[in-house]
Amino acid sequence: MATLADRLDHLLGRKTADKLSEAFGMTTVEDLLRHYPHRYATQGAELGDTQPAEGEHVTIIARVEKADEVRMKSRPGTRLAVVLVSDRHKIDVTFFNPHKVKYNIKPGVRGMFSGTVKYFRDKWSLAHPSYVILPEPRDPEVGGAAAAPVRVRGAGALAGLARSAQGSDGIDMSIFDRALIPMYPATRDVESWTVMRCVRQVLDQLDSVDDPLPDGVRIEHSLIGLDEALRTIHMPDTKDDVTRARERLRFDEAAAVQLVMARRRHDVEVRSAPNCPRRADALADEFDRRLPFELTEGQLSVAAEISADLSQQHPMNRLLQGEVGSGKTIVALRAMLQVIDAGHQCALLAPTEVLAAQHARSLTAMLGDLAAAGELGAHDLATRITLLTGSMKTAQKRQALNEAMTGDAGIVIGTHALIEDNVSFFDLGLVVIDEQHRFGVEQRDKLRSRGRDGSAPHVLVMTATPIPRTIAMTVLGDLEVSTLRQLPKGRSPIVSRVVAAKAHPTWVDRAWERIREEVAEGRQAYVVCSRIGDGEADDDAAFDPAAFELLDESATGKKGKQKTPDTKSVLQQFDELASGPLADLRVGLLHGRLPSDEKDAVMRDFGEGDIDVLVCTTVVEVGVDVPNATVMVIVDADRFGVSQLHQLRGRVGRGGHQGLCLLITDTRPGGPTMTRLEAVAGTADGFELAQLDLQLRREGDVLGVAQSGTVSTLRLLSLVDDVEVIAAAQRFAREITEKDPELKQHPGLASMMDAALDTRKAEYLEKS
Template sequence: MTELALADSLSDVLGPKPAEKLAGLGVTTVGELLRYTPRRYIRRGLVADHQRPEPGEWLTIVGRITKSDLIQMKSRRGQFLKVKVTDDNEVYEASFFNPKYIRHQLRPGARVMMAGTVKYFREQIQLSHPEWMILPDGDPEIDHVVGSKMLTEMYAIEEEVTREHSGAHPLVAMFDREILPMYPATKEVQTWDILGAVRRVLDHCAPIPDALTDAQRRERGLVSTDEAIRKIHLPDSEDDVKVASHRLKFDEALAIQTVLAQRRLAGRSESAPPCPHVPGGLEDKLRERLPFTLTEGQLAVGEELAEDLALAQPMSRLLQGEVGSGKTLVSLLAMLRVVDNGYQCAILAPTEVLAAQHHRTMRKMLGDLAEGGELTAAEGATRIALLTGSMKTKGRRETLLDVVTGTAGIVIGTHALLEEKVEFFDLGLVVIDEQHRFGVEQRDVLRNKGRDGRIPHFLVMTATPIPRTVAMTAFGDLETSVLRELPRGRQPISTSVVPMGRKNWVDRVWSRANEEIDAGRQVYVVCSRIGDDDSPEPAPEPEEQKGPKTTSVVELYETLVEGPFAHRRVEMLHGRLAPDEKNAVMDAFGRGEVDVLVSTTVIEVGVDVPNATTMVIVDAERFGVSQLHQLRGRVGRGQHAGLCLLMTNSNEISQSMQRLRAVAGSNDGFELARVDLEQRREGDLLGSLQSGVNTSLRFLSLLEDVEVIEDARGLAEDVVSEDITLLHHRPLADLVDGILVPQKIAYLDKS
């Protein structure tokens, strides 16, 4: 076989069938396979870089059986076999039904490999009826394989390939390494499929070109990329894993920072409409009408926006702030400055509920300043338009006309704004609310809606605080402004965790909510799912593995209307209601005509009802830390203190309970964002960079690797400032492709 290049198709290398299986993982070339690195390693007596698997993940383990018991089922006739396996780091429980044959094979002391879907019961990792095989225990002469069908078939295939290749016994060659790599796998593509393919590719792969010079590697104490790739797949020692991970971590940081540096540099050469302050304009008129004084934070951020808007190159700024810190008002003042200069503004919101909320809030703030073209309009007034996908034809046509003629100075909308038929008269500023809901491609659509080749200014807002290293990575092409200070008059929110297993505590939740209603105030109740035709609950497991069923909006609404809130005005809100119904419910709640709103997370951001003081979140463990912080930010927005009750079935010592205790213990969104990041897969936060492609960072930690990120950022700036297209830095261009493909951003092709 000739030497393989990174771009070579796996179909040519491995054959059509194996390549087709790997394509299910998004792996189609030699380079993509070599970048598909192990998730963890098993060493005899140790597990390196161990992470607890996620529920639903396909997991392969190699270990020794410590216990094997037949157990009588409680809910139906029959027995199942419960086996405990340890790899000396973690204990796993595997359950087998109809265990008549395998009970004699899976005995204590046997060394086994098992593969199955992860479940948890009381923090214990469970594998239900996994694939299994007894492994040789230091005996290379084993000639009879015992195991489930999938693994014994794998053995037969691997036997032919391995013996032809080296004459060694396949199980010894594949699994009797000192350190055994374990890959992210599925039922269709097993860890041994991946390992077998990697071994064959590495045997024939040409040395991988390096993005760093010898001097740059020496300065940082890094091995070559080629050496790192080989050691990360087939390490002979833990030190091999360590040095390989260190290099691949830097490569990830460098790839990301290179793309961000390209974006920043490309942005400097673009032109945007300059928007200086216009004395006596709409911005000044709104400032004069405000019944309160802006906070110091709002004034400072306003100045930063004003300086950017005055320039003839596009503003690219991220405004992140605490829930309720007044971001909407700051952005509205910036928009009015743009309108004062004769340009239009667009606000992109992730949901129709939030878009409608923005429309109501801004019309209320502006009053007759937003009644352009009406008899009651103030002098110089503009018009605010709302555009959503569910609008009826006549209203949509009128709105599109207002947008294309420039009659509407501010256009608020959902993804409907991204459609080709939406044309602006002269777009000067785009405000993206809750950026994590949108990808780069959607930003690019709006970039191209400017006039005469000009790029509109961009303001990206999020109420989910972002740690500095994440901002530097996920939003590294944006300047950052932060609003931490809450406006005077914002009320404190007290948060408590309520165990749902204690009926008296649950009863107290509803009586506490009734006390608030008796005092003339309103209540949100939030559930994790809708429930009327949701996917059915999973099939029952053995008695001891059953988990609590989650509560749906539909079920809880009926329970509350018939029980604790029988004499209250209760409404239901969720994503499957017609848009008109959703708006009607929210309007009624806003007017105080509804006591209790039972809802999904459609009220997560932007919804502002000052009279709502209580938030009850059911099955709170189903929500992330930042999402819980967002949700409770809907209360305490008026003159009364807020109360948030987190109802949960979580075990006292579980990780989910730790999350809930963290939320209850702090109202600081930035502190909670760090907690959130520590418990999540960091790559999920790179949606803005990766356009929603499901690729996570494997080595780089956005919390811990500040110095690596800063070093990579500096190196990327130096290279890109001289060679923005990377024409003379081909290995670096290949590195970016290898790590970020297919999300290497069509952005650069458009620039």
């Protein structure tokens, strides 16, 4: 017999176990049993009385009623017109290479058919589905004896099933007598049928499984036991069985995530941090006295939360999220000044050199002589701001490193260069991380370990991409969350419009005219492109996997495979505008591969009004603040994600004038991509767009799977649909870790956490 902890090579043999390990990282019985079916093939009953949706993938077991070779009307050749009978349904199927399939697809044969639903004249059908011809069911009238052995034949994605059915170690074809047949996530080397065979082999040997969840939790949430859930998810008899098993296993996933977050929260809380209470009549107060405007109620409320955290002797670990332009930077600066008043240093980590330099300039400008420590005319309370980036010249970098190490710099601003081992601080008290989703957990921890005498600095992470509640609970559960929704007085709303370039070519000309009109009024504009376009890999390209997956038929090749749509590079767009419709304006160019000093010069010239139109890539996505810029044209807008578009347009309308954002796209009207762009244009509410972004991307991309390079480790849990499950699991996890933070008294929960989530890949949980 076997337990969940047993190794697969002991039960399945080394050859099979090695394949499972290489394909899915499975090493134990629990790893295999937590590899759940992602759908079930049926005898047709799942279709019910409703018709399936266009594009839905359907896998059914049915019998061939008719199979006629007929001539095609629109082109030469023939097709095989097939009628399947399954339960009470008749399904039309077409095969376009009848000479290859007509010897298998004959009237009377029984098979499994798998394909995508297509509609024609209100009737759905399957076109050229994968199939496998199955043996006849066992006949109970003759003692359950199987039908005479037949050669199992198949094609397409189901050809592997036919291969697996051959030989003594092949799959037991009697499984296809069941009402529901599990279909597993698979690879080219490990097909669904191989997983099915391994699961059945393991279940036949599995001892009864002890349940790590307390009885009270299961009763409270009406959950079945783990043993029943693991067996039922793989071998259900009814759809209700599947539902009950998934409800239990979904809670396991939610609890696993929340246990990771709760343990991380506990690890932070037990550390010591510098006590930094607000001091009267010091640098922070002097800065507040000079402010030329009033802070919003939201800014004051959030600032009070942060100030209280900084006054404690355990580390602050807080997320500050807010709308584009809601004033997060000034809230962070006031927190840094409070820490400096307490005698400690601050580090501000930015994801790009452009943003780091922008922060250095804007904070220096806001502080004035309060940032001029060591210079003539500096205020008595002044501190110093130092910039450290990877591309700085050796002498500049050496000076910056020295100012950080000696404590001369109260605020050190930098990119990933701040995390390098050769960077040391005299007494680091606060780390501010801008656009936190650009950084991994290990990078955050490197700065967290730079405190003096073993203490941990306080941590404030910021994002201008509002985060839905489920994401905040699931991937940022170790952070307290503060939210800024209110925009400062004087900020005008941004008007957004979609420009359908193919349908209305003259609208593109009008976009360039709008820029000329704004420049004539003394204002400035951005033109944003999705890639650099000099033949090398674009390190600041805006390719968005979620957006690309949503491309409609206009970006699809003849054989139905997606091709990369034509896009306008920033170099090409710059040349066309500078020599064409904007030839008499001052047009600048900015992208991520320009030398650092050239990027700084371009941004400085744009900020000072010496450039009318900045043609750029997404290096301006966050943090860039030029109040005189009122128009942004985003070229190939369909290449950007929802949140990215919202971030970009937040660069305009930051002064007293109306902001305008034009989204140019070649996407056809009425398609899903156009619908997405129109949704962005239709609302300025970043929180509403964040929820839309989550619904479009689903869990994988939002959780940072693209950055980590792994498949999503959430198998059943949906961050879109399972708010209540996540909240309940969070309460449960916090109660457990308060009493047993290391889970030493709950080894079953520790094991469940590892198997249900795969904590070896948990780094992505820090990226939202």
